[in-house]
Amino acid sequence: MRTVLANLWHPLGGVSIADMGEKRFVFQFYCDMDFDRVVKGASWTFNNHLLVFHHLKHGEDPLEVDLLFTEFWVQIYNLPLGFFTETIAKQFGDFIGVFVDYDAKAVTAGLRNYMRIRVKVDIRQ
Incomplete structure (x- = not known):
């Protein structure tokens, strides 16, 4: 998934993708323009599964965030x-x-x- 999405998005500043388990991933964009284009621009799916994004705030646990x-x-x-x-x-x-x-x-x-x-x-x- 990491390679496919990184190649699809072509982020100018790069992106790191960490697997958190429990079907959760953390995407870290290094350029605000990349974040806006990917997260705010369109809905994304991978293998027919909707990617649900949440902008983590400082101190938030990615495993505790409700993705509703x-x-x-x-x-x-x-x-x-x-x-x-x-x-x-x-x-x-x-x-x-x-x-x-x-x-x-x-x-x-x-x-x-x-x-x-x-x-x-x-x-x-």
């Missing part, structure tokens, strides 16, 4: 033009899970015919 939530970018199609607003995006996000972010860049440029929102979802459901 993950974030997804969701695309919503066939909306009338007047519905491409952050208010509507928040309503959709909170309906799906918990609203996190709204990608307004592509909407204002007229590049997409869908709304793109980031939502936090409880993976137990």
Whole structure:
């Protein structure tokens, strides 16, 4: 897994991956840009298993952290033009899970015919 993910992500600053047991791994990125691109950019799977990330805070034990939530970018199609607003995006996000972010860049440029929102979802459901 280490080699596959490191080759797939191509982190500029490098990444170290430590196996903690109990199906848990610690990924240490040495560049904030790599962390943002990998963890905040998309959802990842390995061998059809969802990778659930948690940004460890100082002193947190990686084996004690509850890995119950993950974030997804969701695309919503066939909306009338007047519905491409952050208010509507928040309503959709909170309906799906918990609203996190709204990608307004592509909407204002007229590049997409869908709304793109980031939502936090409880993976137990």
